[in-house]
Amino acid sequence: MPNISARSLAAPASPIRRLYSLAVEAKRKGKKVYHLNIGQPDIPTPAAFLRGIREAKIEVLDYAPSPGLPEAIHAVQVYYAELGFDLAPQEILITIGGSEAITFSLVVVCDPGDQVLLPEPFYPNYLGYARLANVEIIPVTTDRSEGFHLPPRQELEACLTPRTKAFLCSNPANPTGAVYTEDELDMLVDLALKHDLFLIVDEVYREFVYEGQHKSILSYPEVADRVIVVDSISKRVSACGARVGMLISRNKEVMAAAQKCATIRLSAPTLEQLGFAAFIADPHHNETIAHMIQEYRIRRDAFCEELAKIPGVTFRKPEGAFYVMFGLPVQDSEDFVRWMLTDFPGKETVMFAPGAGFYATLGKGHDEVRGAYVLKMEDLRRACAILAEGLTLYNAALARAQR
């Protein structure tokens, strides 16, 4: 049998997938599992979006144009104009989720062996895309006690090599909930100018901000030709399964190359692009988003309030997104997550995402988990109570085993 590729072997296997099968097993045995491990919101998809799909007049479900349906590109223009950014149609590419926008960004910017700086903990799929594209991720470690904000400029500069092509981050950040300050963004812009870097910024959680203000990287005209924005409707329209994202850049060469990538994969799904256009055409779309953000703010506050009560749990209240990356009084958080699914007594349990998967640096994150507050408030409170009990029982069981 011939060998498969080294790059596909190097792509990270999701620990969550293995753990997920344990959750399925637990549920089969009648256990209720509170899933705080995945960023899948429970908020209903807006009616206008679904109506746009159901009522689309389709006789032949044909390819959308590769750069996106004109209706969807127009909707993106309207949405960005409301944020204060005037985009030309050719500065917008509709992608198959934010996922594809990330892949395109890396492939357009990097050749095999090129490097990209990425603050860790990071969204694990960034590492996956990079490995499959033979791009090297250079992690810049950030710290829980600092709310995972960026380290001083010198620490970033120490990571640069002649092969560094870009700085990549999400803002607001998954998994940390950090929202970068204006000072941090100023520093990144400076860094990009001084060291000739692209800035690839994933702003899918743009609206999910509860402290301070989010500033888009598009606000910096001096790096207009260095900026690639990764975006998606998944979270703000609660339509993760729609697979509609976008790549935005004012750099003509980047857009021409991204359009070539788009032509090669033919098109993003047609119906969901119509759904997005219908959502933006609804005059109440901003209220719908604001209403959802308000719900997440309440959840964040409740979740953090409950977490703060648990002995040994450490975190700084995150400013945005819908995640908290928090420390646990355990040595191996993956083992703890597994134990909660297999050994925790009672009729209910809770699942988090183990921290190590969010780091490229070996040994990091083993005392952390990511919690996504994507459940309603009473479920979040209940999940925290289960977590508290689980920590006590787990550590007692460990102590017994070690005696």
Next chain:
Amino acid sequence: MPNISARSLAAPASPIRRLYSLAVEAKRKGKKVYHLNIGQPDIPTPAAFLRGIREAKIEVLDYAPSPGLPEAIHAVQVYYAELGFDLAPQEILITIGGSEAITFSLVVVCDPGDQVLLPEPFYPNYLGYARLANVEIIPVTTDRSEGFHLPPRQELEACLTPRTKAFLCSNPANPTGAVYTEDELDMLVDLALKHDLFLIVDEVYREFVYEGQHKSILSYPEVADRVIVVDSISKRVSACGARVGMLISRNKEVMAAAQKCATIRLSAPTLEQLGFAAFIADPHHNETIAHMIQEYRIRRDAFCEELAKIPGVTFRKPEGAFYVMFGLPVQDSEDFVRWMLTDFPGKETVMFAPGAGFYATLGKGHDEVRGAYVLKMEDLRRACAILAEGLTLYNAALARAQR
């Protein structure tokens, strides 16, 4: 401004895209354009498919599982069982169109610099995926006078190097309509065993066969662990815009790697997977497909009959798919296609895909175009009449210009 990547520069720009803007321009001036340049069928998408989407009970449009919705995987099992192949769920991956199945296949099998043998003329996006993944395409030229069937085994073997990882082809073939004979497939199977190659076969046109019989590469148990089948519902369900494809392999290592690729991009669109499941659940789905194939058979016969009447047009009647790759009495078919859009007099014109874009070998295909018989019969006949007139006028204009 930092440089973009060499690989994105190397990705082929679609000549069709430039020509397409000329077609848009012609239509703006009131001209009717018969589009025989693109494989976008005009057959209505089956009602059961669209109903499956419209009537889906969706409150939150959430991510499908990365390997595919269980309903969609089951539908693939049912469909393949009807073809005589029993597939386990883990031998199936739902992809975002056949496009993604091709990308995954190349990335799973090849590292940068590895080579893949590909008969030319080929589906141009194969070259695009390969360039973005830094995979080298080694073209194996096939000949119009042979109906684009495979050359003798020695010619294929002469192309092999230590870096050759796979033989890739579509069967039935886009753009040639060739359906490989059992002898040709036997030869490929032998080649794969002797030289330790994967066989990546794109069978999206499996049902589109009008002469002889299509044999799936899945019929060869001796290469079960070397075979990757690329498949899609786009053509047989006339739902190109659904973006639902699949990757099939009995090689566990290949499937594990492909599943990792799938996890990294999260999921294929949810609703269209439900549409496909609804289509397969319709007891009449095979009649729907057979009815469509019958329509294409009639079109192929009419199209070929009309083409055969045009002086200087050369081709062998293709056995499958819905394309004819034919020779024209011109030196530069791209120039001719352009001229038909910009200079051809009258109220109607026709657009084909220039041949050179289907070849990797420089200088090949300049006297060929691909025609897709995706229009109804009277339009195909009219398009051929326009083509005949266009050839006369174009060559007369060229002769005048050269005097």
